[in-house]
Amino acid sequence: MGTRKLSRTGSHRRAMFSNMATSLLLHEKVETTLPKAKELVRVAERIIADAKNERHVEVRRVIKDKVVYRKLFEVLAPRYKERPGGCTRILKLGARRGDNAETALVKLV
Numbered sequence: 062m063g064t065r066k067l068s069r070t071g072s073h074r075r076a077m078f079s080n081m082a083t084s085l086l087l088h089e090k091v092e093t094t095l096p097k098a099k100e101l102v103r104v105a106e107r108i109i110a111d112a113k114n115e116r117h118v119e120v121r122r123v124i125k126d127k128v129v130y131r132k133l134f135e136v137l138a139p140r141y142k143e144r145p146g147g148c149t150r151i152l153k154l155g156a157r158r159g160d161n162a163e164t165a166l167v168k169l170v
Contacts, residue, residue, distance in 0.1 A: 065100050078104045079123050085149075086137065087129050090168045095153065098165035102149045105167070109148045112138040137169070144170075 067074060077097075082104050085091045093101065104123070111119040112133045124130050141148045147170065154164040 064103075065096055067096060067100070079125065082108055083124055083126050083129050085167060085169065086124070086133055087126070090166060092154065092164060092166050094157075095151075095163040095165045098151050098167045101167050102151060105149050105169075106146060108133070109137060109141055110146070113142055 064074075067077075069077065078101060081091060081093065081097070081101050085101065085105055086108070091101070108120055108123055117134075120130065120133065124133060150168050150170050152166045152168065154166055156162065157164050
């Protein structure tokens with residue numbers, strides 16, 4: 062199974078999803094377009110699973126912010142320890158006014 066290219070280079074995509082995942086874990090919600098939201102859920106679920114299994118190196122590759130890193134291991138990983146998956150939720154918000162793009166809210170459950 063591949064990933065969506067989203068009209069970006071590989072390095073741009075990695076940086077974008079790293080930043081979006083950092084924002085999601087810090088604020089516990091983020092608003093974006095629907096295709097980006099679907100990819101963000103994949104990234105966030107993997108990060109949370111790695112944190113639950115104490116895989117610090119894999120998490121550090123994506124999450125660079127020290128505050129978010131600590132929150133992930135001290136608050137979020139224990140919160141989702143008993144949950145087998147599905148730690149995020151996508152809520153469709155409708156079309157954006159400027160370009161009619163479908164928007165969505167990604168939240169931590």
